[in-house]
Amino acid sequence: MSTLTIDHVSRWFGNVVAVNDITMTIGPGVTGLLGPNGAGKSTLINMMGGFLAPSTGSVTLDGRPTWRNEEIYQHIGIVPEREAMYDFLTGREFVVANAELHGLGDRAAHRALATVEMEYAQDRKISTYSKGMRQRVKMASALVHDPSLLLLDEPFNGMDPRQRMQLMDLLRRMGDEGRTVLFSSHILEEVEQLASHIEVIVAGRHAASGDFRRIRRLMTDRPHRYLVRSSDDRVLAAALIADPSTSGIEVDLQEGALHIQAIDFPRFTALLPRVAREHGIRLLTVSPSDESLESVFSYLVAA
Template identity: 65%
Template sequence: MSDLMLTDVSRWYGNVVAVNDVNMQIGPGITGLLGPNGAGKSTLLSMMAGLLPPSSGTVTIDGQPTRGNVAIYRRIGLVPVQESLYDFLTGAQFVRLNADLQRVIQPDKATERAIGLVDMAGAASRKISTYSKGMKQRIKVASALVHDPEVLLLDEPFNGMDPIQRRHMMGLLTHFAAQGRTIVFSSHILEEVEQIARQVEVVVAGRHAASGDFAAIRRLMTDRPNQYVVRSSDDRRLATLLVAEPSVRGVRLRGGKALEVEADDFGAFTHAVPKLAQENGIRILELTPTDESLESVFSYLVNS
């Protein structure tokens, strides 16, 4: 069982700040590192793995710095997001290479076991250049597992996998977590994190936005005010009706051509609009959410 600790961690490249003063404590089980693309998730995972030194702050596993620590490296399995592999090798050769680098005592046996875990035995003798994106993902996972690490770090591990492969991989990670391993995987897809992570760390623009169990994070996201543009056959009349709705926080005319509406309760609002329109003979011409991207959801967490 291993504890991963980030203390006041920042990373910058010249004048560009990739990660800004992040503090995290991650224990055994599955932790989802959630955030939009470009949030700094890959940089954080690289620092956790010891591949990248923090510009300031410390990253430790059980109190030992990860950077430049060979003993710690042998306890970590990393699945990077990059797709560039040694395409001229077969899958088995690629996994065996990492077994040799990690000085595994029985490398052939360990290679066969790791490939079997990700259900790639049938394609192990093929060159990686012939693999689909999902197969490349799985062979990367096999390579990360070959030395039986206590800590597993995965960067967008489900990219390119079909639903069956994704379900298999999620089951595998859940199995490892039950053994007491520490698993961190990054994703920008809320549903992936929801299915297997017990703990969620949210990162936005290099900042640590929120931390907690999934239910708490989900509640923060869904309870935020929702914004919409509404066009109708009678905007002024509809605005008057909407202002009286308990789910609506505010309404304003947008250039005399539409309404901008802010609502606290998504479900209640989407039921109220068609009901009010029908009862008052108003035609709804447009109802468009304006802040439904993950970036806007995460930004709300940062600024709330």
């Protein structure tokens, strides 16, 4: 059982702040590190894994620092995001080399390859592997020494649904065995399927922390903005504002469109087509105007 403690950690590159005063504790079980691209997830994971010095603050695993401490890797398994991994070796050679570097032998390597179900392709060169196969061999290399902390940077990137499910099962199992598993992702659905605990990072800041229900609520309860064009904008606006699911409507004459702010998302999405039909209005455009991940996450910062 291991606990990773991130204590008031910041990291800047020149005058760009990548991670801004983050404090969190990662305990046993599966934790998802959620945030949009560029939020600082990789920077934070690199600091957790001891590959980057915090500018201020400290990262410790059970009280021992991860930076400049090679011994700590007896307890940490790392699955990097980058693809490169000695492509000129076979999968088996690669995992055996990783085992040897831990002072272990073929047995450990074989066990790790079995865990990720890669025995069938272990004698092929890594350069011939698909993305999912690479990911599993990376996984095997990280598991070879039976670590208590597993760090994975965007492990589901580029995986097909079946590979994704397999890896999720594996990580869930790792968490159930009492390991501390932390993975990063920019996709909420991924995180909520797998993680019992979620840490959200936006623009380098720790935006939210908790179980997925809480995070989900924070993300869906936010006001939604829509851009709607119809055959009669004013009549439509009048009918919509009468309903409590909307909180504001702007008639944009220049654009020839309505900017609608909805506060009850499910109710509004049912209301809009019904109102249009009742009033004989044709809907020409209905588009969410702030569905980008950035704006979704920005609500969490405020929350």
